[in-house]
Amino acid sequence: MHAWYTKRGLSCTFLFNSYFHRERFPTEQEAIEWTWARSEAEIDAVRFVLSRFFELRDGVYMQDRIEEEVGRWNALGWRPHDPRNPPKRPPIDVWKQTRERIFSRDDYTCTYCGKRGGELECDHIHPVAKGGTHEDSNLVTACKPCSRDKGTKTVSEWRAA
Numbered sequence: 519m520h521a522w523y524t525k526r527g528l529s530c531t532f533l534f535n536s537y538f539h540r541e542r543f544p545t546e547q548e549a550i551e552w553t554w555a556r557s558e559a560e561i562d563a564v565r566f567v568l569s570r571f572f573e574l575r576d577g578v579y580m581q582d583r584i585e586e587e588v589g590r591w592n593a594l595g596w597r598p599h600d601p602r603n604p605p606k607r608p609p610i611d612v613w614k615q616t617r618e619r620i621f622s623r624d625d626y627t628c629t630y631c632g633k634r635g636g637e638l639e640c641d642h643i644h645p646v647a648k649g650g651t652h653e654d655s656n657l658v659t660a661c662k663p664c665s666r667d668k669g670t671k672t673v674s675e676w677r678a679a
């Protein structure tokens with residue numbers, strides 16, 4: 519079992535990220551697929567997050583805050599960037615602040631294996647090389663071994679490897 523499901527907060531973070539990236543709301547089955555839940559306990563954690571933080575309407579789990587935010591992004595013409603023309607890496611001082619904010623949000627715990635503390639990196643869930651952005655919603659705390667092992671793969675490619 520992957521450690522992020524032991525922390526419902528992290529499984530919640532993953533679910534929120536999936537919503538933003540896909541810009542639509544999932545059925546329960548889709549939420550389970552989007553968060554790569556496999557075991558009974560992982561699936562339970564996803565169901566818990568859905569029932570606690572989302573509202574079931576017409577078979578899909580919705581949330582007003584996300585709907586508003588995605589609507590705002592659309593109004594601004596926000597789109598994931600073109601992978602052939604990646605965004606510039608943020609200036610070093612901005613990136614340092616970003617890292618600290620993400621580490622603190624994730625309680626200095628690796629999102630992928632659940633290890634707390636040690637040498638941490640700020641990982642792009644969806645790799646920059648494949649169209650991911652430097653937005654907080656695309657960043658998570660990862661220990662050095664997980665971050666290096668994941669490399670430029672997406673999480674599903676990494677899990678399939």
Ligand SMILES: [Zn+2]
Nearest residue numbers: 628631661664
């Ligand atoms: Zn790790």
